[in-house]
Amino acid sequence: MQQTTSNRRAVIVGLFIFLGIVFLILGILIIGNLHETFVKKIVVTSVLDDANGLQQGNNVWFSGVKIGTVNKLSFFGSSQVKIAMKIDEKSQQYIRKDAKVKISTDGLIGSKIIIIYGGTSKAGAVMDGDTLGIEKLYSSDDMIDTLQANNINLLTITKNLKLITQKIADGQGSIGKLMNDETLYNNIEATLQSLQKASAKANELTNSLATFGAKLNEKGTLANDLITDTVLFKSFSVTVAQLQKIAANADSLSLNLKNASSNPNSPIGVLLHDEKSGSLLKTTIANLDSSTYKLNEDLEALQHNFLLRGYFKKK
Secondary structure, three states: OHHHHHHHHHHHHHHHHHHHHHHHHHHHHHHOOHHHHHOOEEEEEEEEOOOOOOOOOOEEEEOOEEEEEEEEEEEEOOOEEEEEEEEEHHHHHHOEOOOEEEEEEOOOOOOEEEEEEOOOOOOOEOOOOOEOEEOOOOOHHHHHHHHHHHHHHHHHHHHHHHHHHHHHHOOOHHHHHHHHOHHHHHHHHHHHHHHHHHHHHHHHHHHHHHHHHHHHOOOOOHHHHHHHOHHHHHHHHHHHHHHHHHHHHHHHHHHHHHHHHHOOOOHHHHHHHOHHHHHHHHHHHHHHHHHHHHHHHHHHHHHOOOOOHHHHHHO
16 A cells, blocks of 8 residues: 555656656757757858958848848958858748848847848849858947047137137238228129129119010000001011112212222223323312313303393393
8 A cells, every 4th residue: 555655756746746747858848949840941041241240150140130140250351251041941931042141239239130131023032041241340440440530620710710710810811901991892892793783773674674675565556567467567678678788789889989989090080190180180070170161151142142131122
């Protein structure tokens, strides 16, 4: 009887121990996500210039979802680091071959993580053994170096500004002379006033042109008639054409006179260039004047002649 009781007690203790071990294993699997060990995975690699504190076992994320872990870190080439990542096979179809990889931080002071992002639909799904590209990230040292360079540039700019303001205060340069030379300032002010007056004149001219344009639209005015009355406009065009013809004829006549006067064989050329012909013409004109005067005297004598006096009285 005692032997049976002892065996039963041993079985119960053994059963509790077995159940405890099972619950312990299940708890470890649940808490440590060790159940993912039995999920099918593919291996994807990337090559980094700097691991930046990344360690084996760090998580891999895609679109905010954990899809795997960092499996292995190894040196590659001269100084690069090759990262092997185990990714769930079920997320393979969403990751493209041209996707990028970058190192980030889980929270402000959390552990390092790998983030897979990007990719185009034209590229196929990632396959086991593929290598993904890397996005160049700036480390804290790079940021500090950049800040130091910016501080140096800012210091240089500050020194240049100080030098420029000192020169301006001393009256050097165009701005310094402008601020310190009262005569130059007065000249510039006078120039500005002249420009303002010219602008006012331009405004007046613009207003006059606007008024003239408005008058062109008023019916009954000559300008409006010239624009709108086709008959008047046609007559005006004919008149202008005739004036152009007259001007052309005048030009032709002037040219002919010029050519004739320049030709010593023409009558005008002879009169203008031959002194003897000019003298003869003058003598002829004088003789004509004298003959005309004598003819007038003869006619006057005939009017007083007793034989012709009756005739002239009848006239």
